[in-house]
Amino acid sequence: MLAPLAHRPSPARVALHAHLMAHAAGTPNDETLAHLLAGWALGEGVLPADLGLGAGRFAALVARHFPGLLWRPPAVAERGPALQVEFPDLVRFIGGEADPQVAGSADVAVILATGCMGAEHLWQDLGLPSRRELSQLVALNFPALAHANNRDMKWKKFLYRELCQREGIFVCTSPSCDACSDFALCFGPEE
Numbered sequence: 307m308l309a310p311l312a313h314r315p316s317p318a319r320v321a322l323h324a325h326l327m328a329h330a331a332g333t334p335n336d337e338t339l340a341h342l343l344a345g346w347a348l349g350e351g352v353l354p355a356d357l358g359l360g361a362g363r364f365a366a367l368v369a370r371h372f373p374g375l376l377w378r379p380p381a382v383a384e385r386g387p388a389l390q391v392e393f394p395d396l397v398r399f400i401g402g403e404a405d406p407q408v409a410g411s412a413d414v415a416v417i418l419a420t421g422c423m424g425a426e427h428l429w430q431d432l433g434l435p436s437r438r439e440l441s442q443l444v445a446l447n448f449p450a451l452a453h454a455n456n457r458d459m460k461w462k463k464f465l466y467r468e469l470c471q472r473e474g475i476f477v478c479t480s481p482s483c484d485a486c487s488d489f490a491l492c493f494g495p496e497e
Contacts, residue, residue, distance in 0.1 A: 315435040316348070318348060319344050319345070319348055319435060322343075322344040322347055322348070323340050323341060323344045326339075326340035326343055326344060326372060326375070327340050329372040329373070329374055329375040330371065330372060331370065331371050331372065331373055333370070333371055333409045333410065334408055334409070334446055335371060335408060335409060335410040335411070335414060335446065335447065336371050336372070337442075338414065338439070338442065338443045338446065338447075339367070339371050339372075339410065339414075340372075341433075341434050341435060341439050342357060342417065342432060342433060342434070343357075343368075343377065344433075345432065345433020345434055345435070346433050348433070350430075350433035351421065351424070351430065351431050351432050351433025351434070352386060352387040352420075352421065352423065352424035352425075352426075352431045352433075353386055353387075353417065353420060353421060353431075353432060353433060354385065354386030354420075357413075357416075357417045357420065358386060358416055358417055358419075358420030358421075359413055359416055359417065363413065363416075367410060367413050370409065370410065371409075371410060386420060386423075387420065387421075387423035387424050387431070388423060389420075389423055390423055392469070393419060393420075393423065395469060395473070396419040396422055396465070396466075396469060397415060397416055397419040399465075399468070399469045399472065400415040400418055400419055400448065400451075400465065401415035401416070403415075403448040403450055403451050404447055404448060405446075405447055405448065405449055408446060408447055410447075411446075411447040411448070414443065414447045415447070415448075417432070418432070418443070418444075418447075418465075422462055422465060422466070427460065427461075427462065428440055428460070428461045428462040428465075429461070431462075437461075440461055441461075444461065451464075451465075451468070454468070
């Protein structure tokens, strides 16, 4: 069950999201991508105009999910977040968990990894209206990861912890989360 929204999206976000959904192709990721595009258009988050996909891949994504919509990123490449050294590993890890039956899930893996490069909560860095939409995005595109986060750890911390554990890098000094002095930082509210 999804948590209730702690705040309501702005009227501009609601209107832009509705406009995008009016052009939606009817695929499962349309809603997620409409939220991401609306957030970017309103200057929320850290994603670049092409959501980190590159111009060609971004154009194909928009054409697939919103046919007939004329949405193009600016011709001049704007800067997104600085890509850290772990970015390719994060893309590979998240992409390896993508559900191949969900159209656009491989693209969402790149977008999610790009959002992880920001400094705020992942839902904020992605420009989503709340953590609820991020949880929906993960559940739809990466169901095994959603299932594995059975204690509702904050998504960015969870993804990095999983990546580190798979690479054999153990950065936590506590034997378990319950014994960790930083428990509230990983599992507390994100509002």
